[in-house]
Amino acid sequence: MTQTATTNASGVASLSVTANATSGAYVVEASIGGVVATADFSLTNNTGAASLVAVTSGNNQSTAISSAFTNPLVVTVTDSGGNPVASETVTFTAPATGASLSSVSQTATTNASGMASLGVISPT
16 A cells, blocks of 8 residues: 655655554555655554454363363454454363363463463363
8 A cells, every 4th residue: 555745845754654453563665756765664563452262173072071171172362353362361261060170260371373272171
């Protein structure tokens, strides 16, 4: 996307910009026709606050009592732009009564891909 600005009497051109919904680093280049050199701005769109936690894998499993489930419970945490949110603490909470896990509440931290994983065992 290209936007233009006109220099003022002092030779200064300015442009107000807004980050889009995609996280990451990028360079914005300012140039003028007939001049080879450019002015480059290094910018970064940071991930927003966590807004969604979704099941990634590990759903719909069964196992014998006192046995580990085959697959861990995995969730992905994203911001409002769908970007993964790293270093977010996710709390996994099982029912306190009836069929449940060996530990009712456990936590895991999301990785760089926004994923948190928990291996679980059914109680005795």
